[in-house]
Amino acid sequence: MLRPAGRAFCAAALLLMLAGCTSQQPGPGSVPSSTASSGAAGGATPASTAPTSLAPSASAGSATSLQAATTPAKPASTPKPSGFDFSARSLDDPTSLWVVVDKRRPLRPRTYVPPDLVTPQVPHTNVPQLRKVAATALVTMFAAAKRDGVTLYSLSAYRSYATQKSIFDRNLASLGRATTLNLTAKPGYSEHQTGLADDLGDGSSCDLQVCFESHRAAKWLAANSWRYGWVLRYPLGYTRITGIQTEPWHFRYIGTPAATEMHRTGVKTLEQFFGLPASPDY
Template identity: 35%
Template sequence: MRRIRTSTKLKRMFVMGIILGAAAGILFTILIAYQVLSSDRAEFASANAELTKENESLKEQAMKTQAVENSAELLASDSDDWALALVNEDHPLDTSYAPAEMTEIDTERSVDSRIAEDLQNMMSDGAEQGLSMYVASAYRSYEQQRSVFSSTMQDWIYQGYSPLDAYDETKLSVAVPGTSEHATGLAVDIISSEYEALDDRQGDTEEQKWLMEHCWEYGFILRYPEDKGDVTGIIYEPWHYRYVGKDAAKEITEQGITLEEYLQQ
């Protein structure tokens, strides 16, 4: 009887050993599988993040490419909105673009012929008010803009800035080549004959005060107003005027907004 009980006990222990061994094996398999799954999930998440980043980059590049095409296409079209073409860092202009027809406003400066009459009227009316001002800069090709940008950047380097810091400082006041409104032929820099420096004090001259008050009547806006650098990407420039058409200029001036904000409405 004792042998039978001992044998039965041994059998139970043997069966329990098998069960426990199987359970341990299953648990080990589960742990390994979990680790594999965790590793796969991590790799998948990393790959997915990389693909998402790449996709966003491609999407951004596609949008910029489309913006280039749209700006040049709109400027060259007969559409009523040609004067509203947006050109800035996020909306670059095709580097080969040039106005189809240009009019010389003096021996060295030209503008898109479509704005020449309104510009000349604005300058003439200002002169009749006893103001003395002139167009210091008008249409600039891509190469000319690159020269201006490089020269300004070099000035910062001479002052002790690193090339990277000089670049960042330059782009606050000079558009990166390919993103300058001067390439459209619709932008002009007008300065006072009494004060020719391109700084904030230019805005205190009688000429700029008159222009800021009346430029909209001729289809122009002060393109880079004070306290709007976060929107335009360019610091206050009380000499840079952009033609947008008389209706848009009136609305933009009355609302105290920028071209970017106007086009987003």
């Protein structure tokens, strides 16, 4: 136990320490902790006001890293594409480049016919028809592949409602219902009817076969098609989402900006990219 004199000495010392803390001012170049914190946050543009870009940049990466370091981690989710107007009309309108057609999203009307079908001058096994913008992009992509020593063929592009019905009914009779539903879309539910899809091959025995995936042409398409606005529509391992077995030959035109964003984010299906429900069956 301290004697009275000792207690008095300790009390005086404590008062001197408190006085020093309250009178101390920031020295030159020092920043109060509250200001430093707000300055760091200000260095990263808030997500709500950050400019969107299809191509990642160094500054965007720095802002992302800083934000990740200063905000709580959120549950993993599908990356959302930036710079796009996600209106229901864009995804339902058959004239939209972003129209999504699957087992739960038929064309409206189901007998829709694209208004601007043209015939692209490309190697083919069946004379192709595509919407003009898709046809132009296809010609450009085929030319780029040829420069890289890869020859591509258009195997089956636009199909009318009547043509799709004929194919579906024929497969139904020869393959049975279960197999047909995994291989062939019902009439009115086919991407080919949009004029924005084409089955591509290299003129080999693996055309329209899963073995095409191992061919140089398929690998070139998988690596480069997005540059020309085309994406692989039914990738391996995503049947539970698309409702269609893997088709390494089936490519869909969605436009270069959307295809670039899809490639950048690593999203594999249109259902995931546009935030739509999976479509495993009708």
